[in-house]
Amino acid sequence: MSIGWTLLGTFGQLMLAFYLFMLVAFSAGGLVNGGNFRRAQTRVLDLSLFVLPGTCALSAVIVLFLHWHGAAAKSYAWYALPLGATALYLIYFRILVHQLRGDR
Numbered sequence: 001m002s003i004g005w006t007l008l009g010t011f012g013q014l015m016l017a018f019y020l021f022m023l024v025a026f027s028a029g030g031l032v033n034g035g036n037f038r039r040a041q042t043r044v045l046d047l048s049l050f051v052l053p054g055t056c057a058l059s060a061v062i063v064l065f066l067h068w069h070g071a072a073a074k075s076y077a078w079y080a081l082p083l084g085a086t087a088l089y090l091i092y093f094r095i096l097v098h099q100l101r102g103d104r
Helices: 003-033 039-068 073-103
Strands: none
Touching: 003 039, 003 073, 039 073
16 A cells, blocks of 8 residues: 555545535535424434544544555555445435425
8 A cells, every 4th residue: 555545545535524514514404494304314414414524534544544554455445435324325315305305
């Protein structure tokens, strides 16, 4: 693992964390503002505001840790962790949008 690629990937993960925070803030805020959802549903959206950026930080820390301990280039696969979490959020968001449209 090259230190250059590791630092570039870590920087990219931190930039992605800010983007995901804004994505959840605006998408969840707009959705909750326009609909009537149960408390548990809004808690999942509120939690997503911190979990999605947290997965970026976690994956960056994991890759840095593995780099310091001499791991192979396969360790870069940890950078995909936020993509999976974002996909789960978008699926949940789409379910809530369909629920909101069904209520009208």
